[in-house]
Amino acid sequence: MSKPRSLSLAAYRVLSWGVPSSNGRPPEPRPDGELLWIHIGSHDRLRAVEDFCQRLLPVRPGLSLLLTTPHDADLRDWGDHSGILVNLPAEQTGAARGFLDHWRPDMGVWIGGGLMPNLITRAEERGIPMILLEAEVDVKVGRGGKWLPDITRYTFDCFRKILSTSEATARQVRKLGIPSSKVSVAPPLHISPAPRPWPEDELIETNHALAGRPVWLAAWVQDKEFISVLSAHRQALRMLPRLALVLHVADMSEAEPLHRRLEAMDLRCANWDDGDMIEDTTQVILTSDPEDLGLWHRVSAVTFMGSSLERGAGGRDPLVATALGSAVVHGPYVNKFQTLYDQLRQANAARAVRSATELGDAVVELLAPDRAADMALAGWQMVTEGAPQADLLIDMVQETLDQRRAENAGA
Structure with a gap:
């Protein structure tokens, strides 16, 4: 020197000598x-x-x-x-x-x-x-x-x-x-997630069971969002009668009560966690295992990121969905990941909605030919550039x- x-x-x-007073906690080893x-x-x-x-x-x-x-x-x-x-x-x-x-x-x-x-x-x-x-x-x-x-x-x-x-x-x-x-x-x-691969045979089998039907995923849905998501699905079914919803609940303990509610609402439901088979008449596929989202993001052209329509939860990280080729829709309350959602929207890779009606409209619009694909490509380019x-x-x-x-x- x-x-x-x-x-x-x-x-x-x-001039800058000094040691701050201890906060009473010894440093980790x-x-x-x-x-x-x-x-x-x-x-x-x-x-x-x-x-x-x-x-x-x-x-x-x-x-x-x-x-x-x-x-x-x-x-x-x-x-x-x-x-x-x-x-x-x-x-x-x-x-x-x-x-x-x-x-x-x-x-x-x-x-x-x-x-x-x-x-x-x-x-x-x-x-x-x-x-x-x-x-x-x-x-x-x-x-x-x-x-x-x-x-x-x-x-x-x-x-x-x-x-x-x-x-x-x-x-x-x-x-x-x-x-x-x-x-x-x-x-x-930049954030550039690398999701773990999914078994090819299971992916092929699931797509075969869905038989080319349009599919959207609602992931990390809170109990107070259930009615909004199901109302959006009913609304979208009027335009897309063969539409299937994969409903992933944020709290595993809510899965069984929700299954009973779906049956009471006359929505034909398959409980994926219990091993139910997807049939041609299945309207809702219920799941609660976070690990299975890797499958459903790949299967679904559109993903609604739940925990975002109502205040409190703060949203969920959208980038795995984006990296796996799904167009992202979200509610207004995503403060925990605000920067990520802002970047996705600026890249035309995500869409914000404020109500069940707007969510139903977004699902129908984005499942139109090429619309979700354009959003998914924009998102994929954003998450891979880093x-x-x-x-x-x-x-x-x-x-x-x-x-x-x-x-x-x-x-």
């Missing part, structure tokens, strides 16, 4: 073996990171993940995740040292802005290779550090590779004095960890 850099960092570290640290700068990037992690772990046996969020993020809002999820400490010198002493990551991937000079420069000094994705010129300096303009440059220079989503941001980074060889433009991580970027990052992580392992073996 050059002398000017040492003086600037020394001054900054003195560090997993054995290789540990990849991924920092997620904002909550809306978690789903894409999760998708990347699911792709990475099978090709890197023994790798553990440490996911971090900004220090002031409420972890209760971050939902399910791979590996360990913790808040980063505040931008204080002692806190940064304590974090790195405990976790000892083999590599770091920082996604987005909010760069923390103490943590990042300490990691670089310890020889921890780091990559910056979706770079933003956004550095969170501690108190008194704003008068040290070189801190931003030193922080960026700690990364071995810097990938920006725009040429404008890349130019900003280069203007800091970062070598051009480190900086490149690349698209952000695969090359995820594959590139996997290659970078693999290469960097292999190099570090070789260096440690030779030490």
Whole structure:
């Protein structure tokens, strides 16, 4: 490290010294073996990171993940995740040292802005290779550090590779004095689900039983949505008399009571979970097993993503349905996955409805020749465009960890 850099960092570290008071919870133990640290700068990037992690772990046996969020993020809002999820400490010198002493990551991937000079420069000094994705010129300096303009440059220079989503941001980074060889433009991580394959013989048998009938799926339906979905189906049956509904209930305990209700409503129902056969007169196929959705998304040209017509549930992830070639319809209450639904609608791969009547109209319209196919193609293009970027990052992580392992073996 050059002398000017040492003086600037020394001054900054003195100004930002401090260790936050304990919250009373000891940190989780560090997993054995290789540990990849991924920092997620904002909550809306978690789903894409999760998708990347699911792709990475099978090709890197023994790798553990440490996911971090900004220090002031409420972890209760971050939902399910791979590996360990913790808040980063505040931008204080002692806190940064304590974090790195405990976790000892083999590599770091920082996604987005909010760069923390103490943590990042300490990691670089310890020889921890780091990559910056979706770079933003956004550095969170501690108190008194704003008068040290070189801190931003030193922080960026700690990364071995810097990938920006725009040429404008890349130019900003280069203007800091970062070598051009480190900086490149690349698209952000996109979600690109890879659903597990389905047995071909069962798929053929199910399609044969349906005998070319139009089929739509209502997935993850809550009990307070049953009447709306069944009313939409009755409405659609007037235009499509051979239409079949696959009704997947969100709560398995609701399946049997719903079966009795369907019989009382004079709707001919096959309970798939009980092994009932699909007949030519079957109007509703009732199921509650989430695993079977892989079959029904493939069979159904249109999927209504339930848990979205009424307030409370917040919607369900639509991307597996999209990846399996089904056009997506959803209600207005999808706040848990709002960004995904917005992207699908912008790509003309999803349609929002607000009532049973609108749902019935959408089913009839989308089952018209080529209409669902156009939406499904648009959705498939959206969910597959992120695969090359995820594959590139996997290659970078693999290469960097292999190099570090070789260096440690030779030490």
